[in-house]
Amino acid sequence: MNAVKVKQLYTKKLDPRISIIVLILLNISLSMAVGLFSELFALAIATASSLYSRRYISILRWILAFSIFILLGYLCAIVPNQLLISFSATFIVYRRVIPIMMFAANFIATTCLGELAYGLQFFKLKPKLIVSICVAFRFLPTLAEEFIAIKDAMKSRGKSFEIVDFLLHPVKTVAALLIPLIAHVGIIADELGNSIMVRGAETSEPRTSYREITISLFDCLIFCLCIALFIFSLLSRLGVNLW
Numbered sequence: 001m002n003a004v005k006v007k008q009l010y011t012k013k014l015d016p017r018i019s020i021i022v023l024i025l026l027n028i029s030l031s032m033a034v035g036l037f038s039e040l041f042a043l044a045i046a047t048a049s050s051l052y053s054r055r056y057i058s059i060l061r062w063i064l065a066f067s068i069f070i071l072l073g074y075l076c077a078i079v080p081n082q083l084l085i086s087f088s089a090t091f092i093v094y095r096r097v098i099p100i101m102m103f104a105a106n107f108i109a110t111t112c113l114g115e116l117a118y119g120l121q122f123f124k125l126k127p128k129l130i131v132s133i134c135v136a137f138r139f140l141p142t143l144a145e146e147f148i149a150i151k152d153a154m155k156s157r158g159k160s161f162e163i164v165d166f167l168l169h170p171v172k173t174v175a176a177l178l179i180p181l182i183a184h185v186g187i188i189a190d191e192l193g194n195s196i197m198v199r200g201a202e203t204s205e206p207r208t209s210y211r212e213i214t215i216s217l218f219d220c221l222i223f224c225l226c227i228a229l230f231i232f233s234l235l236s237r238l239g240v241n242l243w
Contacts, residue, residue, distance in 0.1 A: 013053050013110040016119030018219040019103075022049075025226040026103060029233040030096045036070075038233050042099035045225050050106045052218055058109075062102040069095040108141065118213055139188065146184045150177060 014022070026042055033039060043066060050059045069091045076088035113134045120130045154176060 012218075014049055014107070014222060015213055015215045015219045016107075016111050016115045017122045017213075018215060018223055019049075019107045019111065020119060020123070022222055022226045023100070023104060023107065025230050026100050029226070029230045030100060032233040032237040033096065034233070034236040038229065038236065039096055039099065041225075041229050041232070043102070045222060045229065046099045046102040046106070048225075049103055049222060053106055053110045055106060055109065058102075058105065062098060062105075066095060066098045069098065108137065113138065115213060142188055143181075143185070146188065147177075147181060150180050150184075153180075 022045070026045070029038065030042055033042075043063070047059055047063070050056075050062075073088045073091035073095065076084040076091065079085075116137055117130050117134050120133060125133075
């Protein structure tokens with residue numbers, strides 16, 4: 001099943017214009033955040049958007065990763081060791097990035113390139129920049145597909161990329177995976193470069209969308225929640241006691 005058919009399964013998804021604004025607000029808010037509440041608030045927003053798109057397995061994975069980083073950060077903080085305390089700060093940074101990555105992953109998985117281009121046009125960006133962003137938007141999913149194909153090829157030759165194999169033979173396992181992956185990156189870059197021309201990078205005409213894009217009530221709700229998160233994070237950074 002190709003990427004277009006997969007995206008068509010998600011009949012409910014955020015408007016791409018709202019998603020772009022929300023993604024920017026999440027980055028700014030979490031960069032100003034003080035304390036765990038803002039992170040949980042952002043995680044709730046990302047979870048709600050994924051629930052709206054019915055990506056239940058993805059939600060469980062991201063929440064599990066968030067919980068693991070909370071636990072690791074807490075364990076490192078309670079141990080009286082300077083090195084572990086520095087690890088605790090690192091886990092806090094990773095924890096803050098997870099809501100952003102969760103929302104971005106849902107955005108990528110449910111948004112078609114035509115919808116993204118139409119949404120970016122709303123912000124009055126230049127056509128060349130819009131096409132370049134759309135092509136870059138497809139790079140990581142395409143690279144992930146190549147990664148899966150290489151893993152399947154390794155299995156057919158009696159090799160695997162499991163944790164046990166990586167621990168026992170790290171150099172051999174990584175080399176068997178990265179060498180073909182790096183070779184394919186050049187091919188992917190050429191194909192994406194050609195797609196820039198095919199998608200009309202030189203045109204100055206306004207772009208249209210195959211699917212009708214409208215702002216729903218849920219879009220407005222998510223946007224309002226992000227505004228509330230932004231205000232809360234800003235006031236917390238300024239030292240205002242909200243409790």
